[in-house]
Amino acid sequence: xxxxxxxxxxxxxxxFFEQIPFNRQIGLEMRELDLERLSISAAFELRPELIGNIWxxxxxxxxxxxxxxxxxxxxAMVAAYQRMGDVPWEEKVERLSKLGTVDMRVDYLKxxxxxxxxxxxxxxxxxxxxxxxxxxxxxxxxxxxxxxxxTYLY
Numbered sequence: 001x002x003x004x005x006x007x008x009x010x011x012x013x014x015x016f017f018e019q020i021p022f023n024r025q026i027g028l029e030m031r032e033l034d035l036e037r038l039s040i041s042a043a044f045e046l047r048p049e050l051i052g053n054i055w056x057x058x059x060x061x062x063x064x065x066x067x068x069x070x071x072x073x074x075x076a077m078v079a080a081y082q083r084m085g086d087v088p089w090e091e092k093v094e095r096l097s098k099l100g101t102v103d104m105r106v107d108y109l110k111x112x113x114x115x116x117x118x119x120x121x122x123x124x125x126x127x128x129x130x131x132x133x134x135x136x137x138x139x140x141x142x143x144x145x146x147x148x149x150x151t152y153l154y
Contacts, residue, residue: 003089006035009081017042017074026050026063028070031118038082038123040075042067046115059112059145067119068135068148069101075121076131076152083126095154102130104150112146114139129153 004012010033017023017030023042027050032041044050044067052060077099084092117139124132135148 001089010035013074013078016077020070022066023070026066028067028119030074033078035078035082038075038079038126039121040071040078041118041120042071042074043116043118046117052112056111057113059117061106061108061112064108064112064137064146065104065106065148067117067137068106068121068146069104069150071119071121072104072133072135072148072150073099073101073152075123075133075135076126076150076154079123079126079131079133080152080154083128083131099152099154102151102153104148106146106148108146109144110146112139114141114143114145116140117145124149 013033014030027044028042030042050059050063052058077096081092117137119137121133121135124134131152133150137145139145
């Protein structure tokens with residue numbers, strides 16, 4: 001298989017994201033993929049099964065962490081792909097298939113109130129084996145709900 005063009009790679013990333021069953025479970029949908037700035041955004045809607053505090057109608061903290069980790073991981077995958085440069089396509093695929101979270105910190109800044117949520121990920125550092133990503137989750141009132149920083153091994 002030959003190296004995909006940037007447009008084909010963008011579609012591969014989108015397809016990969018959409019195939020993850022847990023993304024479908026929480027309704028996480030990719031909104032933006034910027035290959036030049038190495039940033040990704042995804043959004044989801046509040047649904048009854050995502051609520052952690054039934055009295056206040058607030059998102060479960062695990063849903064918040066999941067959204068942050070998912071967007072951070074996908075952003076890390078794109079950064080790792082670009083970092084590998086001239087490595088043969090098959091080797092890139094093999095290394096990327098092993099990408100995983102090795103450390104993540106989540107700061108819950110406000111209760112997860114809102115109807116719509118947007119999660120954004122960007123890269124702080126991309127090395128030969130590790131990628132560090134920064135993530136933010138905001139609600140429909142543009143209030144920062146949580147931030148995260150994660151390290152991914154590839």
